[in-house]
Amino acid sequence: MRTTSLAAGATALVLAMTACGAPSEQGGGDGEDAPLRVGVNPVPHGDILTFIDENLAEEAGLELDIQEIADYNTPNAALVDDDLDANYFQHREFLGEWQENGPDADLTYITDVHIERLGLYSEDTEDIDGLDDGAEIAVPNDPANLNRALRILEAEGLIEIDPEAGEGATENDITENPQDLVVTPLEAAQLPRSISDVDAAIVNGNYAIEADLAEEANVLAWEPEGEDYVESYANGLVALDENVDDERVQKLAELMHDERVLEYIQDSWEGVVLGVDSDGEVVEDENADDEGSDGEE
Numbered sequence: 001m002r003t004t005s006l007a008a009g010a011t012a013l014v015l016a017m018t019a020c021g022a023p024s025e026q027g028g029g030d031g032e033d034a035p036l037r038v039g040v041n042p043v044p045h046g047d048i049l050t051f052i053d054e055n056l057a058e059e060a061g062l063e064l065d066i067q068e069i070a071d072y073n074t075p076n077a078a079l080v081d082d083d084l085d086a087n088y089f090q091h092r093e094f095l096g097e098w099q100e101n102g103p104d105a106d107l108t109y110i111t112d113v114h115i116e117r118l119g120l121y122s123e124d125t126e127d128i129d130g131l132d133d134g135a136e137i138a139v140p141n142d143p144a145n146l147n148r149a150l151r152i153l154e155a156e157g158l159i160e161i162d163p164e165a166g167e168g169a170t171e172n173d174i175t176e177n178p179q180d181l182v183v184t185p186l187e188a189a190q191l192p193r194s195i196s197d198v199d200a201a202i203v204n205g206n207y208a209i210e211a212d213l214a215e216e217a218n219v220l221a222w223e224p225e226g227e228d229y230v231e232s233y234a235n236g237l238v239a240l241d242e243n244v245d246d247e248r249v250q251k252l253a254e255l256m257h258d259e260r261v262l263e264y265i266q267d268s269w270e271g272v273v274l275g276v277d278s279d280g281e282v283v284e285d286e287n288a289d290d291e292g293s294d295g296e297e
Helices: 010-017 042-060 074-080 092-101 143-155 163-168 188-197 205-210 229-233 247-255 259-269
Strands: 036-040 064-068 086-091 107-116 119-122 136-140 174-176 182-186 200-203 218-222 235-240 273-276
Touching (some): 036 247, 042 107, 042 205, 042 247, 042 259, 074 086, 074 235, 086 092, 092 107, 092 143, 092 229, 107 229, 136 143, 136 188, 143 163, 143 218, 143 229, 182 188, 200 205, 259 273
Parallel strands (some): 036 064, 036 086
Antiparallel strands (some): 119 218
16 A cells, blocks of 8 residues: 555546535435445455455345455545445554545544465565565565565565664665665555566565466565554555445445455455455465465465
């Protein structure tokens, strides 16, 4: 997830993407009788919501209007402008950053759905021990995911990070770097395209899926699952505070934890994406590649 800065044209982009009437107080034109307008990133969020729409929604009496949005800035801005009723693309850390830097709006994180694991990928190196001294490793440049990426390198014994850096560690907080690795922050969306220009890259799960990195590159390490892994980095459903009790939103939140959805996630992305059940527990993929970090639990 990238650090959000409100793009000047965000609202115009959403208006161009939607064809809805003026929203009601519940944010959906005709209130709870209208389709629920949900903004999603295409992969895996859009795929998961499409599965729900095609297999579960009608039976639950829920009509969805799925609006795919490729960037990370627009979906929250669209909630504030009442151009969406809910969105599904972000984790709590990103939402917190957005609310600190965005407009005065109260957005509520409703429920966890899945985790997109960060992975250390390389086109040329086959395992973590094969990284040469001075190797360049590209990492996401937004604060939440930069810290996550550095923790992968730390878990693999490649670097040490100043303990005082906490959850906001950057490349400047590296205190030990015995192999003189060059850590290069880039925008998350650029990482798959840049992997051929560096020795390795730590890539967000959604972008790794889009670029088919599990097939096109070697996975050197997975993100370790720490104590607060789900709480910090699960992607979930978000709405304005005033819309949290909307019956349509609550129905969707329930469907997101249906066993068929969890099975779909497990079958579709081979451990790059992990489902989260209604108890907040990660549903592990028994067939996932265990190569890399032994922090995987």
